[in-house]
Amino acid sequence: xxxxxxxxxxxxxxxxxxxxxxxxxxxxxxxxxxxxxxxxxxxxxxxxxxxxxxxxxxxxxxxxxxxxxxxxxxxxxxxxxxxxxxxxxxxxxxxxxxxxxxxxxxxxxxxxxxxxxxxxxxxxxxxxxxxxxxxxxxxxxxxxxxxxxxxxxxxxxxxxxxxxxxxxxxxxxxxxxxxxxxxxxxxxxxxxxxxxxxxxxxxxxxxxxxxxxxxxxxxxxxxxxxxxxxxxxxxxxxxxxxxxxxxxxxxxxxxxxxxxxxxxxxxxxxxxxxxxxxxxxx
Amino acid sequence: xxxxxxxxxxxxxxxxxxxxxxxxxxxxxxxxxxxxxxxxxxxxxxxxxxxxxxxxxxxxxxxxxxxxxxxxxxxxxxxxxxxxxxxxxxxxxxxxxxxxxxxxxxxxxxxxxxxxxxxxxxxxxxxxxxxxxxxxxxxxxxxxxxxxxxxxxxxxxxxxxxxxxxxxxxxxxxxxxxxxxxxxxxxxxxxxxxxxxxxxxxxxxxxxxxxxxxxxxxxxxxxxxxxxxxxxxxxxxxxxxxxxxxxxxxxxxxxxxxxxxxxxxxxxxxxxxxxxxxxxxx
DNA sequence: CACAATGTTGCATGTTGATGCCTGTTAGTG
DNA sequence: CACTAACAGGCATCAACATGCAACATTGTG
Numbered sequence: 001x002x003x004x005x006x007x008x009x010x011x012x013x014x015x016x017x018x019x020x021x022x023x024x025x026x027x028x029x030x031x032x033x034x035x036x037x038x039x040x041x042x043x044x045x046x047x048x049x050x051x052x053x054x055x056x057x058x059x060x061x062x063x064x065x066x067x068x069x070x071x072x073x074x075x076x077x078x079x080x081x082x083x084x085x086x087x088x089x090x091x092x093x094x095x096x097x098x099x100x101x102x103x104x105x106x107x108x109x110x111x112x113x114x115x116x117x118x119x120x121x122x123x124x125x126x127x128x129x130x131x132x133x134x135x136x137x138x139x140x141x142x143x144x145x146x147x148x149x150x151x152x153x154x155x156x157x158x159x160x161x162x163x164x165x166x167x168x169x170x171x172x173x174x175x176x177x178x179x180x181x182x183x184x185x186x187x188x189x190x191x192x193x194x195x196x197x198x199x200x201x202x203x204x205x206x207x208x209x210x211x212x213x214x215x216x217x218x219x220x221x222x223x224x225x226x227x228x229x230x231x232x233x234x235x236x237x238x239x240x241x242x243x244x245x246x247x248x249x250x251x252x253x254x255x256x257x258x259x260x261x262x263x264x265x266x267x268x269x270x271x272x273x274x275x276x277x278x279x280x281x282x
Numbered sequence: 283x284x285x286x287x288x289x290x291x292x293x294x295x296x297x298x299x300x301x302x303x304x305x306x307x308x309x310x311x312x313x314x315x316x317x318x319x320x321x322x323x324x325x326x327x328x329x330x331x332x333x334x335x336x337x338x339x340x341x342x343x344x345x346x347x348x349x350x351x352x353x354x355x356x357x358x359x360x361x362x363x364x365x366x367x368x369x370x371x372x373x374x375x376x377x378x379x380x381x382x383x384x385x386x387x388x389x390x391x392x393x394x395x396x397x398x399x400x401x402x403x404x405x406x407x408x409x410x411x412x413x414x415x416x417x418x419x420x421x422x423x424x425x426x427x428x429x430x431x432x433x434x435x436x437x438x439x440x441x442x443x444x445x446x447x448x449x450x451x452x453x454x455x456x457x458x459x460x461x462x463x464x465x466x467x468x469x470x471x472x473x474x475x476x477x478x479x480x481x482x483x484x485x486x487x488x489x490x491x492x493x494x495x496x497x498x499x500x501x502x503x504x505x506x507x508x509x510x511x512x513x514x515x516x517x518x519x520x521x522x523x524x525x526x527x528x529x530x531x532x533x534x535x536x537x538x539x540x541x542x543x544x545x546x547x548x549x550x551x552x553x554x555x556x557x558x559x560x561x562x563x564x
Numbered sequence: 565c566a567c568a569a570t571g572t573t574g575c576a577t578g579t580t581g582a583t584g585c586c587t588g589t590t591a592g593t594g
Numbered sequence: 595c596a597c598t599a600a601c602a603g604g605c606a607t608c609a610a611c612a613t614g615c616a617a618c619a620t621t622g623t624g
Binding site: 568585 | 600605
């Protein structure tokens with residue numbers, strides 16, 4: 001684990017790094033790995049949270065996809081499961097590829113899990129994903145601009161569409177709202193569906209990751225048949241019956257590892273207590 | 283280990299070498315290896331840090347990480363003060379305006395403080411700022427796409443520039459690296475400066491917020507004279523002497539509220555002294 | 565050579581930061 | 595509702611720290 005002793009500043013950096021990488025940390029784990037008391041870890045997490053660098057939750061801390069509001073709620077659902085999917089998704093990517101990452105909270109997790117130093121070029125129209133990758137010097141990041149639809153969480157207007165048509169990614173990490181072996185892929189918003197169609201058209205290959213509840217679900221706007229995707233990432237306990245239907249259509253199947261988190265929906269404590277430092281002696 | 287006696291300068295060089303090699307040094311170790319007192323080591327580290335060659339932390343010193351840390355560290359510095367500036371900055375904005383928010387950690391704070399329901403349209407090329415605002419339904423968000431420079435933390439290539447030229451914002455929240463009443467505004471990167479010039483040209487009005495250490499500092503790439511900005515937000519305790527120099531040029535001055543929070547940079551001790559180097563001119 | 569000026573060093577001083585353990589409190593769980 | 599783990603705050607302790615001072619070496623100057 002963490003053999004050497006670390007200075008406080010280093011420890012905080014390490015913790016921050018782990019939060020960025022894994023999306024979450026547990027105070028108990030950190031205490032063990034840094035061989036220090038949990039109090040010290042908690043203090044460090046408190047500090048980081050006070051600086052707005054992570055969200056303090058009961059049991060540890062979460063990465064702050066620096067938003068708040070409705071999307072945040074979606075993002076907080078099934079954090080652990082999405083994380084597992086995201087990691088598996090990231091493992092599909094090969095060094096040197098040009099990857100377009102579509103909008104969606106699962107894809108945010110995938111972006112977080114992108115291994116360093118494999119010389120990627122990444123494009124995205126989702127500001128949250130872009131923010132996750134913005135300060136990484138080990139990859140080239142290209143953002144797609146345009147008017148951001150707050151319901152979708154990405155730029156999906158004509159301008160964005162035009163910019164997408166200038167790209168030719170090797171791989172597309174597609175976010176999808178519903179997938180069904182017969183009905184294909186679908187989205188909840190017309191513009192979103194249009195963007196996804198354009199992305200599919202331009203990309204060499206496509207991969208999607210889906211939570212169990214999206215399997216054999218449906219949504220109003222059709223994107224395409226299921227066979228437009230080459231790789232499908234599902235949860236460890238995805239129903240075999242449904243999944244085999246996709247395999248029959250020649251889709252490569254990837255199962256994410258089952259990681260048993262204590263809880264997925266932890267409550268965020270005191271994000272706004274910026275000034276909450278212990279008042280020093282007089 | 284370090285048998286021979288070294289002259290102070292030699293020792294500093296050796297220490298720097300070790301910092302570069304290992305990324306970190308402990309004061310105690312160095313004292314033992316150079317067979318000198320810890321005081322001497324601490325003095326040396328203080329010197330090096332004052333020259334901006336390393337980051338002084340509790341226990342030793344860290345390499346001033348150009349790899350992953352630069353932007354992150356910048357974001358971690360002076361959080362509270364930036365927050366105060368950001369809030370004041372946000373209060374300048376009037377309902378219904380079209381605001382462009384330039385890159386920079388102070389502007390991230392400003393974005394966070396944007397009051398809801400004043401019907402704004404906001405444009406930005408900084409993914410972090412975009413992410414902060416991505417799911418707000420009470421404003422229209424337009425992102426500017428392009429290749430993101432990880433040192434600047436925003437899209438600043440030709441594509442981004444072209445998109446900027448299509449906009450005509452009422453107000454520009456300009457991020458700036460250095461400002462001086464005589465030398466004007468300046469940035470650390472050529473592309474960044476170019477982008478800022480384009481933004482200034484297109485915008486009806488401009489406002490900037492600056493930490494004390496940026497006042498009367500200088501940076502390599504000129505952006506423009508100080509009178510291109512209409513509003514200047516400074517900290518509560520900004521030196522009156524310097525500030526009045528700006529007022530004389532007809533700039534509206536706004537003082538942020540003094541929020542007395544303890545510490546934001548506790549671990550990283552006074553990295554701000556870096557700015558004092560650039561602020562002294564021959 | 566004498567002598568002052570300067571700079572470096574180690575030590576003693578008091579101050580601050582970091583940590584672990586203690587207390588009581590609160591959030592999550594069955 | 596009872597139980598446990600995680601929590602915040604207080605406190606004692608120790609390490610790291612800044613500062614002032616005196617001793618010493620180095621250099622420059624008369």
